[in-house]
Amino acid sequence: MKTRNYLFCTFLLLSFLTKAADKATYRGTVFLDLNKNGVMDKNESGLEGVLVTNGKEVVRTNDKGEWNLVSNHQSEYFYVIKPSGYQVPVNKNQIPQHYFYLTSENKTTGSIDFPLYKTEDENKFSVVVFGDPQARGKREMNFIFHDAVEELIGTDARFGISLGDIVADEPEMMDDISAGIARIGIPWYNIIGNHDNDRDAKTNEERDNTFERLFGPSTYAFEYGQVAFIHLNDIYFNKNGKYKPHFSDQQLEFVKNYLDRVPQEKLVVLMMHAPLVACDNRDKMYELLQNRKHSFSISGHVHEQVNLFIDEEMGWKGETPHHHLINATVCGSWWCGVNDELGIPHATMNDGAPNGYSIVTFAGNKYSVRFKAARRPENYQMNIYMPDEIEANSLDTTKVLVNVFAGSERSVVEMTVSGTDKWIKLGKKDQIDPQSLKVHLLNPYLEKEIEGAALEDILGFKMDYPSVSTHMWEGYLSQDLKPGTYNLSVKTTDMFGQTWTANRIFRIKE
The missing domain is CATH 3.60.21.10 (Metallo-dependent phosphatases)
Incomplete structure (x- = not known):
């Protein structure tokens, strides 16, 4: 029994020593890179209070800009959490270079330094x-x-x-x-x-x-x-x-x-x-x-x-x-x-x-x-769906449907018709966008072939069945409108107070 206990204790001790041997402390400095050469020169000083992490622990640099972290991983990132008022270098593809990747091949006992450039962050x-x-x-x-x-x-x-x-x-x-x-x-x-x-x-x-x-x-x-x-x-x-x-x-x-x-x-x-x-x-x-x-x-x-x-x-x-x-x-x-x-x-x-x-x-x-x-004006924020021509006796059953692309439950959507000063509030109702459904229904035509080539290779790829949109509003026009040509204006104000308008011309027949 004593021999078994001795062997077990020896095993635990060896396991502990092996794990301890795997651990290493890595150090470095976060510094103000005055000449932007990526190297801490003699005339450049460390930055105090900057956060550095290994993706788990987070430490602050001391008054000399120094940091240290213990690691027991075979591979690990160390990186600086860029503070406000500073920038990190970027590579030719404008990718921020805020990190050092430590692997078993490049384990270092040297200093892992992070350069920062001073900038003016706007509020x-x-x-x-x-x-x-x-x-x-x-x-x-x-x-x-x-x-x-x-x-x-x-x-x-x-x-x-x-x-x-x-x-x-x-x-x-x-x-x-x-x-x-x-x-x-x-x-x-x-x-x-x-x-x-x-x-x-x-x-x-x-x-x-x-x-x-x-x-x-x-x-x-x-x-x-x-x-x-x-x-x-x-x-x-x-x-x-x-x-x-x-x-x-x-x-x-x-x-x-x-x-x-x-x-x-x-x-x-x-x-x-x-x-x-x-x-x-x-x-x-x-x-x-x-x-x-x-x-x-x-x-x-x-x-x-x-x-x-x-x-x-x-x-x-x-x-x-x-x-x-x-x-x-x-x-x-x-x-x-x-x-x-x-x-x-x-x-x-x-x-x-x-x-x-x-x-x-x-x-x-x-x-x-x-x-x-993409490639649309900044104020293109909605689509309005309604018939171009409406029978006068169908006004009470003709729906106006609006897809406010960035709308939410906190948006307000209203419409008014030219010649009137009345704004009608539309109700939010989740539903499929009719134009998306129409395009989806063109899929069978894209499957056809002309001289051995599928039409989708020429005209574009088939679309999935549309989802239920969470930013649709609907309402009905006033029954008091007389025959003629009108402009429908739709106004939406979002949760941030931004207001957008769109217009659609339509006709009412006798």
Whole structure:
């Protein structure tokens, strides 16, 4: 018995010593890079109070800008959480270089230093947000550039973000797409989506390899103005290659450790690919956020635009509901639909909203969102559906239907007819967008062949059956209208106080 106990104790001791040997302390300095050469020169000093993390623990630099973290991982990222008033270097594709990737091959006993440049953060600034560019091959990569990127060149936005599904299962294309988006001329952050992973990888961690080689860690944070941005990889693959929206324990611990160091008056913005409400352990993330007064979150993935207000019925226990935006997609409905005169599909999303992106404007710890349809005027914010010609005795049964692309339950939608001063409030009613259904019903024609070629190869790809849109309003015209030609004006005011109008001319017959 004594021999068995001795052997067991020896085994425990050896296990402890082995684990201790695996651990190592890594050190570095965050410094003000005056000449922007990426090296800490003798005349350059460290920056105190800057946060550095290994994706789990979060530490502050001391008065010399020094930090240290213990690691026992074979591979691990160390990165600086860019503070407000500073910028990190970017590479040729405008990708922020805020990280160092430690592997068994490049383990170092030297200093891991992070350069920062001094900037002037505005209290009010804008950010471009792309959902799902999702290119299948170079043809669709060029759709991204011609449909969305080119019109953003010269933007005054401070940086941009892609919310995942940059590609459609071809991760080797992400570098070329990144190079095109870089022509906008602003720093660009990326989030990984379920179609960005390495398909042949054996483990969930290995599926990020190409993404991380190009863009750095798939979960990270940075600050600008009065806003703390947290970018999360919420796509988890099991050993069978199936994925689910999920936050890992390490991510949750990182968010907790970081938020413990973020002042309550700052706005916290979570960015991810799959919607927050779809994550199987979303309640754990709610617990980290719900006691903060200022929070907002954005995702993509769904190919619809939806404003969700997460409340107590959905598991949120904060004083007020949490706003989660499922962002518009650049690819719309996967670059499907009839091609226009430039050969680019109309790519309407499944809810009838056009493909596009968001411009999010921050002012202190407040924010507002403006939807921008690709290659359309800024004020193109709705479609009005009604007959061009109406029988006078059918006015009471003729429906006016309006799809307000970025509308929500907090939007107000009203209409008025020329020659009257009466505004009629429309009622919100979720339903299928009629034009989306009409385009979907053209699918059988696209399947036909002409001289051996399917028409969809020429005119565009078939569309999925449309979804029920969450931003539809309906109402009826006044029965007092006389025969003649009229203009119907529709006005919508959103949750941020932004007002948009649209017009439609119609006729009333005897």
